Amino acid sequence: MYYAVALALPRTMPFTYSFDGEIQTGSRVLVPLGRRIVTGTIVEGGVPSRDDAREIIEVLDVQPAFSETMLRFTKWVSDYYLCSWGETLEAALPTGLTPSSVFYARLLRDVTDDELDAMEARAPKRAELLSVLRENVGPLRLDHLQKLLSSQSIGHQLDVLQDTGVIEIVTEMEKERGPRTIRCVQFNADQAADDGALKDVFDELDRRAPKQSLALGHLYIAHRNSEPPIAVRSLCSLLGISASVVDALVEKGLAVSTDVPAVADDIPFDVSLARTDEHALDLTPEQRKVIDAILPEIDREHAEAPYQSRVHVLQGVTGSGKTVVYQRLIAAVLEKGQTALILVPEIALTPQLHDRFRRVFGSTVALLHSNMTVGERIHTWRRIGNGELTIVIGARSGVFAPLKNVGIIIVDEEHEPSYKQDDPAPRYHGRDAAIVRASFERCPIILGSATPALETQYNVSQGRYQMHRLTHRADEAEMPSISFVDLRVERKKGSLTGTISEPLADAIREHVGRKEGVILFLNRRGYASSLQCEDCGTAPQCPNCDVSMTWHKATSSLRCHYCGHHEPRVTACSTCGSLDVGEVGTGTQRVEEDVREILTDTGAVIERMDTDTMRRRGSHRRLMQRFYDGDVDLIVGTQMITKGLDIPRVTLIGVINADQSLFQSDFRAAERTAQLLTQVAGRAGRHRSHPGRVIVQTSSPEHPAIVASYDDFLQLELEQRIEAGYPPSTRFHVIEISGRNDQDVEHVSRVLDRLLPAEHPCMVRFRPTVPPIARIRNRYRRIIVMKNVRSVDPNGSQFRSILVAALQAYNETHAVSSVRVKVDIDASGLV
DNA sequence: AGCACGCCGACT
DNA sequence: GTCGGCGTGCTC
Numbered sequence: 001m002y003y004a005v006a007l008a009l010p011r012t013m014p015f016t017y018s019f020d021g022e023i024q025t026g027s028r029v030l031v032p033l034g035r036r037i038v039t040g041t042i043v044e045g046g047v048p049s050r051d052d053a054r055e056i057i058e059v060l061d062v063q064p065a066f067s068e069t070m071l072r073f074t075k076w077v078s079d080y081y082l083c084s085w086g087e088t089l090e091a092a093l094p095t096g097l098t099p100s101s102v103f104y105a106r107l108l109r110d111v112t113d114d115e116l117d118a119m120e121a122r123a124p125k126r127a128e129l130l131s132v133l134r135e136n137v138g139p140l141r142l143d144h145l146q147k148l149l150s151s152q153s154i155g156h157q158l159d160v161l162q163d164t165g166v167i168e169i170v171t172e173m174e175k176e177r178g179p180r181t182i183r184c185v186q187f188n189a190d191q192a193a194d195d196g197a198l199k200d201v202f203d204e205l206d207r208r209a210p211k212q213s214l215a216l217g218h219l220y221i222a223h224r225n226s227e228p229p230i231a232v233r234s235l236c237s238l239l240g241i242s243a244s245v246v247d248a249l250v251e252k253g254l255a256v257s258t259d260v261p262a263v264a265d266d267i268p269f270d271v272s273l274a275r276t277d278e279h280a281l282d283l284t285p286e287q288r289k290v291i292d293a294i295l296p297e298i299d300r301e302h303a304e305a306p307y308q309s310r311v312h313v314l315q316g317v318t319g320s321g322k323t324v325v326y327q328r329l330i331a332a333v334l335e336k337g338q339t340a341l342i343l344v345p346e347i348a349l350t351p352q353l354h355d356r357f358r359r360v361f362g363s364t365v366a367l368l369h370s371n372m373t374v375g376e377r378i379h380t381w382r383r384i385g386n387g388e389l390t391i392v393i394g395a396r397s398g399v400f401a402p403l404k405n406v407g408i409i410i411v412d413e414e415h416e417p418s419y420k421q422d423d424p425a426p427r428y429h430g431r432d433a434a435i436v437r438a439s440f441e442r443c444p445i446i447l448g449s450a451t452p453a454l455e456t457q458y459n460v461s462q463g464r465y466q467m468h469r470l471t472h473r474a475d476e477a478e479m480p481s482i483s484f485v486d487l488r489v490e491r492k493k494g495s496l497t498g499t500i501s502e503p504l505a506d507a508i509r510e511h512v513g514r515k516e517g518v519i520l521f522l523n524r525r526g527y528a529s530s531l532q533c534e535d536c537g538t539a540p541q542c543p544n545c546d547v548s549m550t551w552h553k554a555t556s557s558l559r560c561h562y563c564g565h566h567e568p569r570v571t572a573c574s575t576c577g578s579l580d581v582g583e584v585g586t587g588t589q590r591v592e593e594d595v596r597e598i599l600t601d602t603g604a605v606i607e608r609m610d611t612d613t614m615r616r617r618g619s620h621r622r623l624m625q626r627f628y629d630g631d632v633d634l635i636v637g638t639q640m641i642t643k644g645l646d647i648p649r650v651t652l653i654g655v656i657n658a659d660q661s662l663f664q665s666d667f668r669a670a671e672r673t674a675q676l677l678t679q680v681a682g683r684a685g686r687h688r689s690h691p692g693r694v695i696v697q698t699s700s701p702e703h704p705a706i707v708a709s710y711d712d713f714l715q716l717e718l719e720q721r722i723e724a725g726y727p728p729s730t731r732f733h734v735i736e737i738s739g740r741n742d743q744d745v746e747h748v749s750r751v752l753d754r755l756l757p758a759e760h761p762c763m764v765r766f767r768p769t770v771p772p773i774a775r776i777r778n779r780y781r782r783i784i785v786m787k788n789v790r791s792v793d794p795n796g797s798q799f800r801s802i803l804v805a806a807l808q809a810y811n812e813t814h815a816v817s818s819v820r821v822k823v824d825i826d827a828s829g830l831v
Numbered sequence: 832a833g834c835a836c837g838c839c840g841a842c843t
Numbered sequence: 844g845t846c847g848g849c850g851t852g853c854t855c
Contacts (some may be wrong), residue, residue: 004855007854007855018855034854036854052855054855087832125845126846152848155834157845817850818850
């Protein structure tokens with residue numbers, strides 16, 4: 001029997017393998033690939049035979065990892081975003097469920113010092129390899145060995161050593177890691193059968209090993225009270241004993257130890273930041289209306305005519321109670337025995353959301369996020385697959401959660417750019433993929449946001465999506481008052497304290513003086529400033545990328561955001577040698593210093609929140625807690641601050657420079673700016689007793705993205721986009737060509753330029769250009785921008801066949817492997 | 832994507 | 844001979 005197996009190789013069709021037996025479609029299998037062993041997925045059985053077909057080594061699943069629906073869905077993603085099916089299937093599986101082979105080197109005999117010395121002269125590399133291997137006891141992983149020798153390739157040396165019989169290469173499979181476990185102990189119940197024997201045991205222990213007696217006594221009482229096994233660590237710290245005491249009890253058979261899966265996401269957050277028992281809360285009339293509109297789609301009978309999945313948009317101002325609407329609808333879905341999928345942009349930043357769902361739905365809520373360990377993720381994924389967990393809250397990749405019988409999908413903050421994946425294939429959009437999944441699942445989908453994306457708003461106006469609005473805050477708090485400070489005027493007056501104008505400074509003092517919470521928001525991508533020579537204007541550049549490096553004062557280092565390169569502070573300008581190198585630009589660190597100056601001697605506690613300070617697990621949550629409790633007066637932060645922040649104490653929000661995200665060479669810059677400002681303003685003034693205030697500093701107080709209402713802005717922006725031929729009137733795609741050698745890259749860009757038709761009614765295509773960042777990670781770049789005109793080519797099929805034909809022609813006849821060609825469908829706009 | 836294979840130039 | 848540094852082509 002021959003099977004089509006999808007492998008995570010770029011632009012390849014599934015491979016054919018043989019197997020003596022039946023395997024269900026969607027199962028993961030281990031197959032040989034060259035000299036490696038990799039995990040693939042059975043996508044079809046009973047395919048035509050091939051002479052060169054090799055045999056499937058092992059079937060990894062009893063129950064297929066992918067359902068029929070998920071196979072069709074992942075196939076759609078691969079076709080739409082132009083990658084191989086195997087790449088999408090790999091992205092859909094948690095890391096760790098796609099084991100592959102690992103190679104080890106093992107020393108076969110002793111190597112003497114003399115032998116090594118002799119080798120040193122002729123083959124230094126080989127000698128070094130052997131000596132490293134000799135130092136280590138046992139086999140050494142080849143990738144580890146390569147790192148130890150800091151070498152690109154050690155293949156040749158290994159071959160020679162293997163041929164001469166000094167070493168052997170062992171192949172092993174990566175072991176699949178289970179969930180993180182905690183070692184627990186409990187009393188061995190068999191011992192309790194006979195009270196007399198038990199007493200003897202304790203008497204003996206009291207004489208010989210009092211600590212063991214103490215521990216056993218504790219375990220015995222726990223056992224009598226039918227308590228669950230206790231963690232060894234807790235027992236030890238409780239009784240002040242060491243783990244060896246417990247080991248001894250286990251050794252004697254008096255106690256049993258078990259490994260219990262640890263639950264990762266139970267970092268307690270004990271304040272109920274909002275309503276505690278929201279499920280019992282009365283709904284506002286607006287909420288009621290939305291629920292009533294969507295509920296019939298959930299309550300419909302299966303027997304009814306095939307249901308066409310509907311897309312609902314829920315536009316609700318901050319605090320209008322979107323979450324409650326989600327919860328009510330999900331409750332209805334669960335009642336029918338179905339499951340629910342919730343996508344959020346960045347889970348690590350929205351712990352409250354999880355708390356709120358946990359409170360209502362208990363332990364059936366699964367969280368999938370990047371901070372989980374491999375084991376935790378696998379454990380959760382399995383429990384979702386077997387129906388133990390019925391509600392999934394996940395980031396972008398959560399769209400691939402193995403839920404069965406999905407009854408509703410919710411994409412919260414649907415406008416967030418982070419839903420678009422851009423580096424490893426598939427370069428999919430989480431929201432758009434979710435809409436497609438909903439249609440495969442035949443269930444309704446809700447796109448929620450206070451500031452819907454322009455595309456979404458456009459689809460509403462075209463009648464494709466159904467709009468629902470929540471215009472009032474559920475807590476009946478008033479909307480904050482917004483005022484603008486013209487930075488141009490303030491600058492002329494000379495009234496700025498660094499980055500902060502006098503009106504904002506006054507407001508900060510006033511609100512902090514009243515012990516109310518203040519947030520200062522910096523809306524720029526990135527978070528640090530850079531250095532610049534004051535004589536010639538040169539800024540230190542990254543050696544690998546054509547960008548200026550950012551200046552991190554705390555570590556006194558320069559860093560590149562694109563490749564991660566970092567180096568210590570430069571003392572002199574690399575171009576003119578001047579020693580006057582100063583800081584430019586505004587980062588949170590800079591703003592923090594300015595605030596400290598303004599609040600000197602007030603004893604105010606000021607904290608910073610950006611990717612730098614929030615790297616550690618749980619630090620975001622802890623800072624929020626302190627802010628909530630009033631232990632922190634003011635937070636300076638980046639966009640991160642707009643997420644999941646729900647703190648009544650906050651009565652003043654200052655936007656340091658609203659223009660900073662406005663003038664970027666990207667067609668979504670204005671939209672993003674308007675969204676950020678609307679979102680951040682919504683964070684103020686949560687209670688009637690504390691009216692909120694928002695102060696926006698800007699140099700363009702006339703720009704609609706800054707001063708207009710969000711809905712008005714969308715209207716204006718839509719006209720401009722249509723005029724310029726940008727989404728939503730077109731689909732925006734980018735081909736990126738990159739490589740080490742600029743000439744090769746240039747050559748390939750010309751080849752592609754030739755292969756793609758210059759003109760076609762269904763598209764507007766640009767000639768290859770050098771992007772604003774001409775080099776990243778030492779690779780030179782070109783881009784070809786293409787706009788697929790929707791009015792001519794409604795479903796994009798015309799454009800698709802043109803593009804696929806060009807790429808195929810390139811790969812078959814012109815491909816240069818030193819140059820990489822990547823296609824970004826529905827690109828974000830940042831090139 | 833990995834990885835082997837082959838070719839070249841440098842060094843010894 | 845050794846070694847590193849590419850570019851090229853293949854993996855059922």
